Amino acid sequence: MTTAKRDTYTPETLLSVAVQVFNERGYDGTSMEHLSKAAGISKSSIYHHVAGKEELLRRAVSRALDGLFGILDEERADAGRAAERLEYVVRRMVEVLIAELPYVTLLLRVRGNTDTERWALERRREFDHRVAALLKAAAADGDVREDIEVRLVTRLVFGMINSIVEWYRPDGRGMNEREVADAVTQLAFGGLRKAG
Amino acid sequence: MTTAKRDTYTPETLLSVAVQVFNERGYDGTSMEHLSKAAGISKSSIYHHVAGKEELLRRAVSRALDGLFGILDEERADAGRAAERLEYVVRRMVEVLIAELPYVTLLLRVRGNTDTERWALERRREFDHRVAALLKAAAADGDVREDIEVRLVTRLVFGMINSIVEWYRPDGRGMNEREVADAVTQLAFGGLRKAG
């Protein structure tokens, strides 16, 4: 059963506030003072919930990475024709990116100044390679165009998908996940698929 | 004639060093101490050449913006069928982005914490709108697909182009501008153009 708790911060609720500020000001541009103002508690109180600024970053990018890697463990990403698996993964990437928008946004902006950031960059590269392998398999099946290098196409498609964090805002009446995912897959695969 | 000067820094040569460091560590993550180490001169000496950290940022993003807006002033961006002008602009964007890579990279990463950054974001939006208008005109001509919203397509294509700064490195023997520009236009317009 869910025990009715006090109206106070948990590491998770504090994280959601912190990530929002990180995305507005940038991680390096955000001071603990900024966080305390945004959270409505004192600077020192933050340390009662989390070990420090970097732990907040680690929790945030972990959540984003878990969401992305989770896609690859789904059934439809693991079975069937490579091109179909790829299209499924691309669609799910958009959905996860929107569902975990602030966390993925932060993940996509880390620069590698700390150990946590370098770890995040490494895991991102690993994910990219997994998807690139899928695209390569689809190319080997003859299901996608081969006149452009696989690595290059991967990067451009990732660029298109990842750019969503720069403009998508869940403004109630705006576009929903489904519409964005449709647009991305149509635009990406309309160019990817062999003419015919 | 070019007067033979002393082997010392100018605001321009100092800028090229600073921009490189800004892109590695992020603007907020870069201290004047970092810049002085990278430039090989003392921290205070930097202030002999430029007014401060923010002027370096302003010079950098100005250079990037000048390059991008310069495209819209070119002849082929101003005359002819909208779809052709659009394709030309997209190709030139890739070329400018690569030619001024570190400066455009920095431009695309500003968050809006200072007046300079907010000004840069405003000018970026203006450029985006100019290109979006071109795409809208091409759609009105019936030259590009209309099943996806113009604004959405613009953002996705911009996302694809801008993502180049995240991976392109002029590694001597790597891809050149032309090849990347070809790939981008093929991928973008292969999806953009009406089936036929």
Place this chain on the structure above:
DNA sequence: AGAGTAACCGAACGATCGGTCGGGACAAGG
């Protein structure tokens, strides 16, 4: 009521931030 503890606070820590200051080294022009 009293004990225990989770949540919070103000004050202060050493370190580092962007920037200033007075002055020294050095080349060019007389």
Place this chain on the structure above:
DNA sequence: CCTTGTCCCGACCGATCGTTCGGTTACTCT
């Protein structure tokens, strides 16, 4: 030679950085 101006430096400024600490409040449990 001496002056002039460029270029650069170490030392230092007040402010802010992330973090720590001792202590207070407020809720839970018995």
